[in-house]
Amino acid sequence: MSRMPGRDESRRVKLTYDDYVLFPDDGMRHELIDGEHYVTPAPNLGHQRIAMRLTMAIGTWLAEHPVGELFFAPFDVVFTQVDVVEPDLLYVSNEHAHDLLTEKHALGADLVIEIGSPSTRRRDETLKLALYERAGVSEYWFVDSERDAVRIYRRATDNFLPPLSFSGTDAVLTSPLFPEFELSLHQLFE
Secondary structure (H helix, E strand, O other): OOOOOOOOOOOOOOOHHHHHOOOOOOEEEEEEEEEEEEEEEEHHHHHHHHHHHHHHHHHHHHHHHOOOEEEOOOOEEEEEOEEEEEEOEEEEEEHHHHHHEOOOOOOOOOEEEEEEEEOOOHHHHHHHHHHHOOOOEEEEHHHEEEOOOOEEEEEEEEOOOOOEEEEEOOOOEEOOEEEEEEHHHHHHHH
């Protein structure tokens, strides 16, 4: 659904989760942000490699330190009736699992990871960043696959702090959500 120029935003019909469940199962990623429908094609090879490396690194750490669960797309996160997204990866701590996980989808996350591409970069760094911030996500990682860089947004009370930026082969990703976890950018982007 695209906006028509000059159309009064207050009169725009917002799609809801009820509409979302009727979208076709066509191999595309369908998402709702503030009731607007976004469609993204299936990820490319580089994206898949990065997603797999992150899944293996965090998953291995979680196998040794079972403090929560890691999920990967496609898996719906229903923040509100008009905000339904499929992040590349999301982590839910054991502490919040009872409140955030259902059999069908998640209702939030402690950590969300998006791997940017030319077709998603702008949305990931603006609309999704704002959504994750207002939804109470503790940490958001934006993996910039074109620049071999990662920006990490961490919550400070109601808002995200300015991002921590990581680039260069010597940089190492860490998170207070995963004590003693380390992943070098060299390993991530090799």
